Amino acid sequence: MTDAIVAEGLGKRFDEVTALDGLDMVVPEGTITGLLGPNGAGKSTTVRLLTTLMTPDSGRAEVAGLDVVTRAAEVRRVISLSGQHTAVDGNLTGFENLEMLGELLHLGRRRARTRADELLARFDLVEVAGRRVKDYSGGTRRRLDLAASLIRTPAVLFLDEPTTGLDTRSRMGLWDTITELVAGGTTLLLTTQYLEEADRLADQVVVVDGGRVVARGTPHELKREVAGERLEITVAPGADAAAARAALAGVGTGAVVVDDLGRHFSVPVDDGVDALLAGAHALRAAGVPVVDAAVRTPTLDDVFLALTDKDQEYSG
Amino acid sequence: MSTLGVAFHEGAVVAKRNLRMILRVPELLVNAAVAPIMMTLLFGFVIGGAIELDGVSYREFLMDGIFVQAVLFSAVNTGTVIASDITTGIVDRLRSMPISRSAVLMGRTSSDVVNNLVVVVVTAVLGLVIGWRVRTSFLDALLGFVVLLVFAYALSWLMAVVGLAMRVPEVVSSTGFTIAIPLGFLSNAYVPIDTMPGVLQAVAAWNPISAVVQALRDLFGNMPANAVRPDAWPMQHPVAASLLWIVVLLAVFIPLATRQYWKAVSR
Numbered sequence A: 001m002t003d004a005i006v007a008e009g010l011g012k013r014f015d016e017v018t019a020l021d022g023l024d025m026v027v028p029e030g031t032i033t034g035l036l037g038p039n040g041a042g043k044s045t046t047v048r049l050l051t052t053l054m055t056p057d058s059g060r061a062e063v064a065g066l067d068v069v070t071r072a073a074e075v076r077r078v079i080s081l082s083g084q085h086t087a088v089d090g091n092l093t094g095f096e097n098l099e100m101l102g103e104l105l106h107l108g109r110r111r112a113r114t115r116a117d118e119l120l121a122r123f124d125l126v127e128v129a130g131r132r133v134k135d136y137s138g139g140t141r142r143r144l145d146l147a148a149s150l151i152r153t154p155a156v157l158f159l160d161e162p163t164t165g166l167d168t169r170s171r172m173g174l175w176d177t178i179t180e181l182v183a184g185g186t187t188l189l190l191t192t193q194y195l196e197e198a199d200r201l202a203d204q205v206v207v208v209d210g211g212r213v214v215a216r217g218t219p220h221e222l223k224r225e226v227a228g229e230r231l232e233i234t235v236a237p238g239a240d241a242a243a244a245r246a247a248l249a250g251v252g253t254g255a256v257v258v259d260d261l262g263r264h265f266s267v268p269v270d271d272g273v274d275a276l277l278a279g280a281h282a283l284r285a286a287g288v289p290v291v292d293a294a295v296r297t298p299t300l301d302d303v304f305l306a307l308t309d310k311d312q313e314y315s316g
Numbered sequence B: 001m002s003t004l005g006v007a008f009h010e011g012a013v014v015a016k017r018n019l020r021m022i023l024r025v026p027e028l029l030v031n032a033a034v035a036p037i038m039m040t041l042l043f044g045f046v047i048g049g050a051i052e053l054d055g056v057s058y059r060e061f062l063m064d065g066i067f068v069q070a071v072l073f074s075a076v077n078t079g080t081v082i083a084s085d086i087t088t089g090i091v092d093r094l095r096s097m098p099i100s101r102s103a104v105l106m107g108r109t110s111s112d113v114v115n116n117l118v119v120v121v122v123t124a125v126l127g128l129v130i131g132w133r134v135r136t137s138f139l140d141a142l143l144g145f146v147v148l149l150v151f152a153y154a155l156s157w158l159m160a161v162v163g164l165a166m167r168v169p170e171v172v173s174s175t176g177f178t179i180a181i182p183l184g185f186l187s188n189a190y191v192p193i194d195t196m197p198g199v200l201q202a203v204a205a206w207n208p209i210s211a212v213v214q215a216l217r218d219l220f221g222n223m224p225a226n227a228v229r230p231d232a233w234p235m236q237h238p239v240a241a242s243l244l245w246i247v248v249l250l251a252v253f254i255p256l257a258t259r260q261y262w263k264a265v266s267r
């Protein structure tokens, strides 16, 4: 498998701000990579360097095997960008926006129009096609923006925070759209602040903070790496907390954490399902009535906080 | 298609979009047309009463100044629209596409010619109503309007540079007017240069606005033939000076704007 994106030591400064501080990244062809990070992490700067909108101060990058600085014009032929701002013209209709971009890409007027119609149908925009974009809702506008980036089928598609600012329903709708879209084999680099989004869509997650990569891997690997599974037990009111603690200490791989009421217990475990069964047995043997038992897999949120917030107390 | 053909096609597509915008956001054009009307009323009727000229009515003298001031104000639009295309990310998208280097700016400035044309027509009609007349031949008048519109086109490139440098529409607009107002007033547009103090006379005589205003006065016949004019070369040869200024503005600001365009990104 070849790599669609290779970035080595990318650096970019804006006056006093170091936006990127030696970012390395590899995106294999045909995969979805989620670039995950908080506001100001350097996600958009990465996308702008890779899409030839800016040049790096240091380091280098290739997209589809083409250097983004020395062969920028060729890179533009094989990529598409749907940027952080929905870059569609509010004064034109949805159809006119797509038609204009098709003509700019030299499809010819007739072909540009059929392509616009195809995309409007595919992105469920037929009803609003004749309306001016400034009257669109955020989700609709974003779908049009996505459609606009697919007038040609790009080898590498860049989506910069495609769902930021959308309500839950539009966000989930867009996830489906994106999933379908890459089923065709397009390589996708997607930036997001939402862990759930990276978890849902990405084959590979690259966590950035302060312009550097702080972790990478599959969503599964990241969760495992940062925080293992925990067995969470709730016992009946008035149950023997000391007995419960002792029973759980036997199945866990670390310290048992108990809440103030002595009813909720949490312990790190290795194999969640086995531990759940073993824990239930041990508690029954100790005569502790259990009202709730669950294995909790860490969310990417846990990963994210652990990685990007190391020095800060998190209360939430 | 040749490279030039490609660029022309792309420029035309962008221009078409901008022309649609003129129809859909008529406020932009209305504002551009209101400015010369305001200036005409202000100077022609409020201030002009105190200005006496030999051999020509002040309002007639004034209108040629208003023509140039009007296209100067109208050019600010070029900058604000470019800035708004940057902020909305439209420039990001266009720049990430395989489009020829200058197509977008060419399309923008060409479509602004239509804006300028409307502004000039509005100003001319207003002038005719208050007594301004073309007193020369049809060809001289035609040349006058051509010089005015080509100068306006060059100003669009100047304001494009402002738009690309400032990138925030409101800032571009205020910067644009900060340039346009003194440029207009430090010229012969509103008062004869010889009424100014010495240093300002030199500035005004070499101000490109003065060259074009003087060219219009000569080509439209709005100055008495025996009127004394400053010795400065541009005032003695205003048409040649105007053409020269146009060439200089285009030669400086087209490459500058094109270079800046390739660095322009949204935040």
Ligand SMILES: Nc1ncnc2c1ncn2[C@@H]1O[C@H](COP(=O)(O)OP(=O)(O)O)[C@@H](O)[C@H]1O
Binding pocket: A014, A015, A017, A018, A019, A037, A038, A039, A040, A041, A042, A043, A044, A045, A046, B266, B267
């Ligand atoms: N054009 C710019 N000029 C100045 N600073 C910038 C510019 N673009 C980004 N930055 C700064 O660089 C840092 C990274 O920004 P960005 O890449 O946009 O982060 P993200 O997309 O992850 O939110 C931020 O501190 C931001 O303020």
Ligand SMILES: [Mg+2]
Binding pocket: A040, A043, A044, A045, A084, A160, A161
């Ligand atoms: Mg961003």
